Amino acid sequence: MVRRIKAKLVLRLRAEGLSSRQIAAQGMSRHSVAAVLDAADREGIGWDDVADLDEADVYWRLFPGRGEHESVHAQPDWDKVHRELARVGVTLKLLHGEYVDACRGKGETAMGYDRFCKTYQRHVLVIGAASRVGHKAGQTVEVDWSGKTMALTDPVAGQTTRVYLFVGTLPFSRYSFVEPTLDMRQDTWLRAHVSMFDWFGGSVPRVVPDNLKTGVIKHPAEGEVVLNDAYRELAAHYSAAVLPGRLAKPKDKASVEGTVGNVATSVIAALRDRRFATLPELRAAVYERVAAYNAEPFQKRAGSRLSVFEAEEKPILRPLPAVPFEISRWLYGRKVQR
Incomplete structure (x- = not known):
């Protein structure tokens, strides 16, 4: 079917000198390629005319009105449905029920639940948005140490000091935070969490770390996860639950x-080409790069990590x-006076 073919790609490949047979060899049917080329010739459309358009606009220029039909069902605000699904406890079943109630109040015809779900999925594909399955806004942050490191360089002695990178990501928006540190000790691990929540401007109910010793004492296949006292205090301060990922399960x-x-x-x-002598100097540069990374537009959908975070997750x-977290040091086996 022509609807499934990437019409813009076909026109670009023809402009590069490929024949219809060679274009079809890219994983497209020869019938669909021929239909696109015939429509382009009929409308007088070439690659230069569509180079700045997106794939959907090119298709509708070549095949205006194809596949359109008047539905007898009332159409909900699909953008609103997509936004509502990001909220805690909201499901398509709940939204469909609310949609049916609204249609009854207006005397309109409501679509069934199956059609409602399929139409929503088509809407997600058309706008290029990410599925809401698996992640809810403002619920989870995932944290880890980067395997790759950076370095500080002493301008006098020329010696280098390794710098580790703590990384935190909100799965819903993919909004991220990176903190450079001189070690991976427990106090550093805790301070990095504090800096991360300050960067986000808020906290979340769940923290998902790895099973590193600075946070997790024991994570059995069956039974309760045991956290060390300091990490448990941090989680309690932010009213969060620490749920470490399973062993050897990076997903x-x-x-x-x-x-x-x-x-x-x-x-x-x-x-890589800049030299840093102090940690504050490196931290400022890292923060600047992370801010630019968060602001980069998504490749397959509208917006960026920053725009999604500020619009849907930060609120x-x-x-x-109100009181900043203070790191405490736990000592065991010490004798004290009565």
Whole structure:
């Protein structure tokens, strides 16, 4: 079917000198390629005419009105449906029920639940938005250490000091935070969390870390996860639950794993030719690069990590505690006076 073919790609390949047979070899049917080329010749449309248009606009210029039909069902505001699904506890079943009630009140014909779900999925594909399945706004942050490191350089002695990168990501918006540190000790781990929540301007109910010893004492396959006292205090201060990912299951925190890879390009590689003598100097540069990374437009949908965060996630983050978190040190086996 022509509707499924990438008409803009076909026109670009023809402009590059490929024949219809060679274009079809890119994974398209020869019938669909021929239909696109015939329509382009009939309308007098070439690659230069559509180079700045998106794929959907090119298709509708070649085949205006194709596939359109008047539905007997009332159409909900699909953009609103998409936004509502980001909220805690909201499902398509709930939204369909509310839609049916609204249609009854207006005397309109409502579509069934199955059609409602399929039409919503088509809407998501058309606008290029991410599915709401799996992540709700303002509910989870995933944290980890980057495998790649940076360095400080002493301008006098020329010696280098390794710098580690703490990474935190909100899975819903993919809005991220990166903190450079001189070590990966427990106090550093806790301070990085504090800086992360300050960067977000709020906290979330769930924190998903790895099973590192600075946070998790024991994570059995069956039974209760045991956190160390300091990390448990941090979680309690922000009214959050720590839910470590399962051992050898990176998909449990796939968002931050992906961000760690992007950090290597957007932060480490971007700053590779600069030399930093102090940690505050490096931190300022890292923050600047992370802000630029968050503001980069998505490749397959409208907006950016920053725009989605500010519009849909930041307003529902939990307020930060009025009193800043203070790191305590736990000592065991000490004798004290009565």
